[in-house]
């Protein structure tokens with residue numbers, strides 16, 4: 001799994017992030033917040049990721065799954081604040097696994113162009129499968145497709 005931390009895979013991550021963000025939230029021009037340090041437990045994302053990029057990825061996760069931050073992160077009740085570094089919730093570890101998988105799909109199957117920009121091609125994002133559901137099981141996918149088809153038929 002360590003190859004996901006490989007420097008030349010980073011453009012893929014950043015591209016996924018951008019794609020997720022575009023889907024997940026409207027474009028807002030925020031001032032760029034550089035790396036301020038202090039992220040204690042990044043195992044997949046680059047450890048020196050900027051605060052802005054991390055925020056964008058997390059907002060993208062939230063939108064793609066239609067959940068709150070607390071779906072993956074626990075709150076420290078004693079300190080009365082969120083403990084983002086904690087791995088207490090199994091959903092967080094699944095999300096890491098999903099992040100690796102998504103990066104892998106893009107690198108492996110959409111990297112057919114051998115140009116220097118090829119590894120920045122990121123076609124698949126969390127939203128491709130999740131589409132606002134936490135758990136994209138076959139039933140939810142099928143009923144979603146049926147609803148879309150019915151709506152389309154009404155329009156045409």
Ligand code: HEC
Pocket residue numbers: 038039040041042043044045046058059061062065067068069070071072073084085091092093095096
């Ligand atoms: C679908 C699950 C999921 C959701 C929802 C989510 N996160 Fe995360 N978050 C993660 C994962 C996974 C990591 C660790 C990534 C890694 O290991 O590289 C992480 C890491 C972080 C970190 C870095 C913590 C540290 O010190 O290591 C912060 C800060 C954070 N998230 C904030 C947020 C905020 C704020 C939200 C809501 C806007 C949010 N997250 C929503 C999965 C999620």
Ligand code: HEC
Pocket residue numbers: 061065091092094095098099100102124125126127128129130134135136137
């Ligand atoms: C190729 C399709 C696909 C992509 C891309 C994908 N997921 Fe998933 N995800 C699934 C499926 C299918 C499940 C349900 C797995 C199961 O039933 O075992 C799932 C389950 C999950 C769960 C567990 C939900 C629960 O109900 O406990 C989390 C969290 C999650 N995904 C996060 C993410 C994040 C974050 C991304 C983007 C980095 C992502 N996924 C990208 C298909 C995908």
